[in-house]
Amino acid sequence: MTEHSVPICYRHPNRITGLSCTSCDRPICVACSHDASVGQRCPECAAPQGRTRVVHARDSLAKPSFQTAPASFSIMTVTAGIFVLSLLSPEVNRWFLEAFAQVNVLVSVGEWWRIFTAALLHGGLMHIAFNMYALYLFGPRLEQQVGTPAFTALYIATAGTGGMTSFMFGSTFQISIGASGAIFGLLGAWIFVAWKMRHTPGGRAMFNQLGVLLAINLALPLFVARIDWRAHIGGLVGGILIAWLWSVLAVGKPNARTVRTIIATAVAVAAVVITMMV
DSSP states (O other): OOOOOOOOOSSTTBBOOSSEEEOOOOOGGGOEEOOOSSSOOOHHSOOOOOOTTOOGOOOOOOOSOOTTTTHHHHHHHHHHHHHHHHHHHHHHHHHHHHHSSEEEHTTTTTTTTTTGGGGOSSSSSHHHHHHHHHHHHHHHHHHHHHOOOHHHHHHHHHHHHHHHHHHHSOTTTOOEOOOOHEEEEHHHHHHHHHHHHHTTTTHHHHHHHHHHHHHHHHHGGGGTTOOOHHHHHHHHHHHHHHHHHHHHHHTTTHHHHHHHHHHHHHHHHHHHHHHHHH
16 A cells, blocks of 8 residues: 655644745645735745845846746747748748648547647637737746746647547547637646636636636637637647646656656647647
8 A cells, every 4th residue: 555645834733734935835724824915825935035126037027038038938929939930931831731630530540740740820810819918918927837848848738638538529530720728728727727726816807707718719609700719628628737746746746847747748648649649
């Protein structure tokens, strides 16, 4: 028989908790939680250090930038670059579609990478503008908290779970493009964080706001044609799953960022395996 430890507040050994400090990853109970700009902090991390303290770029509340969130801004740059090249050249656009779009009939014969690469392509200005603006809103802060490798793995994995779901429940002849699965994955991760913080005023407010945003986006396919809602659902579930696994397996570990990266990578691999088994 194996023993499974449960997270215990490091300041109150008699209190089981699902919360953890977003700075040091130590488990904390509601009484020890201090609302931060993103997540919650323990009393030590929340306390000012003397009369002044040094604020590092990655902890700054300033406008997100490439220096503070390199993966988020790299994804935005590459995706926008592909979109511009596609606009400038019909031949290049056709090549991108043939090489990267999720063509379900091609996925079914072994081209599994398309469930990921479809996230690089977009069909119009509003499509890419909406997705990249959402990435700008949800990506940098999350990347700062979990680390660039783990964030990158999360983005790729949820693009994959979105593509996998679209393949499993969509038409054999369906062709899909867009980063919506990955964007919903980020939203799912944030919703889980907010749900974990729901007992704090900041967490409750964030959970309510994200819930409204989620409801609006899930309802869009009812009014706008050609939206791949399957990818949205798959990405959302993938994001929630990864965030939950992070909270169970990574919180409080000295190598938490490495564990998060491994977990998200494993989900990406699982998406490929399931796709190939369908």
